[in-house]
Amino acid sequence: MTEKEKKHKEEKLAEDKAAEKAETAAGEGASAPGSADQEAAETIAGEQASAPGSADQEAAETVTLPLKDYAGQLEELDDLRKKADDFSDGWLRERADFANYRKRVTRDQEIEKQNSKVAILRKYLDIHDDLELAIKNMPEHVKSDAWVNGIMLIYQKFSNLLNGEGLQPIPAENCAFDPALHEAISSEEDEGFESGKIIEVVQKGYAIGDRVIRPARVRVAK
8 A cells, every 4th residue: 555545544534533523513412402492391391280280279178168167267266366365464464463562562661661760760859859958958157168069069960960861840839739740738828829829849849741750749828
C-alpha cells in the first residue's frame, strides 16, 4: 500500500467517526424534549384526573353529613362557649375578691398601726402633762435659776415631738361645750359665763386630724 492510499484510508476513518458522533448527539437531543413533554403531559393528565374526583368526594361528604349530627355539634359548641364564659366570670369575681381582700388587709394594717401609735402617744401625754403642771406651779423665786431654762427646753422639745406626730391640742378655752371633743367633770352656776360655755380647762385634750386621742376635761357653766 502506497503512502497516498494510507493517507486516504485515515481520512475516511476520521470522517466515519465524526459522522457517528453527530448521529449520537442528534439522538440524545431528540429524546430529551420528548421525555419532558411526556412527563408534563402525564402530570397535567394526573391533575385533571384527580381534581374532579376530589371535588366530587368533598361534595359527597358535605351532602352526606346528617343534619342531626350538625345540630349536635352546634349544641356542643354552645355548651363549650357557655362554660368558657362561666369560667371567665368566675375568674373575674375571684380577682375582684382578691383585690378587695388586699385592700381590706392594707386598711386593717393601717388601723392597727394607728392604734399602736395612739396608745404610745397617750402614755407620752401623761408625762407631758406632768411637765406642764410642774412649770405652771413653779415658785417665782426659782424661775430665774439656770436649771429652769433646761426644764423649759426639755418641755419645748417634748411638745415639738408630739406636734411632729400630728398631735394637736383641742380648742376648749372660752368655747361652747362639745361632747365629741370635751369631757365635763362638773356643771356649775357662773354669772360670768353663758350656759353651756366652758369655764375652765382642767386637762388639755388632743387629737390627730379628726380622731380624738383624749378629750379635754373641762368645767361647764349651767
